[in-house]
Amino acid sequence: MPELPEAETVRAQLEPQIVGQTIVQTWARLPRITLPDIENFVARTQNQKIIAAKRRGKQIYFPLESGDNLLVHLGMTGKLHVENGSEFDPESLHKHIHGVLLLSNQTRLVFTDARTFGKLAVSRELPFLTQMGPEPLDEDFPAELIAQKLKKKAVRIKAAILDQTLIAGLGNIYADEVCFLARIHPETRACDIPIEKLRELISFMRPTLERAIQARGATLKDGGYQDTFGNFGEFIPQIYGRTGDACDLCGTLIQRGVLGAGKTARSYHFCEKCQPAKWALAGR
């Protein structure tokens, strides 16, 4: 699913394809995912020149000449691609296509999303720029500050690092990966982890995300993620989605666990030997 590396891959691939182009015509059809509403989205993107392709965390956005921004969140199954053509028939579009932008160079920017967890939006304000936690890839990423904040949290460490207001860009895949690399059981309460161990966990974020970007992201068995050219990501997780496989480090069979319950449950993957529950589950 699209996390920071997948969003960055899409952003970087789109940049040379669409920046400098003018949106000639906009089409959208699903009110639930189109903000603030379809009428505004269409009116405020049409006849606008795209002046940049940016990303913050998992959020992709395109500043327009008017001062508005075109925002695309890929959610779980969202995809963006550019195809040739200067017209289209809304009646004959595949049912998963929820947005089409005709560009001035006779191409179309197409948004598809099977599970419709993604979002299309137009907005002048970008509150997520300040509300979202720091970018792990930034040179001045405040690692020590994040370690201190984690040390005060009672939530389980995996839930803590998924919180986009604390750190931007980690999702289920990369959260599991860094827990594995740091040898921390995902259900450990953040405050129960020694501070030096938290620093170690944080130190794995940037290299892991950078390797994933070089591999153009990760595509799991469900084939959910594709880059803008329809290619699968080639990042191979060491732990995520590998239930029943042998751990790369010790050969122990990788297990799957569930964080939370009911509708909110999120799966995690771990090696019980490399990631022992020595601080975990203390209060249960």
Add this chain to the structure above:
DNA sequence: AGACGTACCTGACCGC
């Protein structure tokens, strides 16, 4: 205010 629960959505997969 922090922690946790609920809801959205549908393709893929599985057991019968």
Add this chain to the structure above:
DNA sequence: TGCGGTCAGGTACGTC
């Protein structure tokens, strides 16, 4: 072959 049940998770929002 068909069908009901389960799983997948990013994020907004409600509750305690």
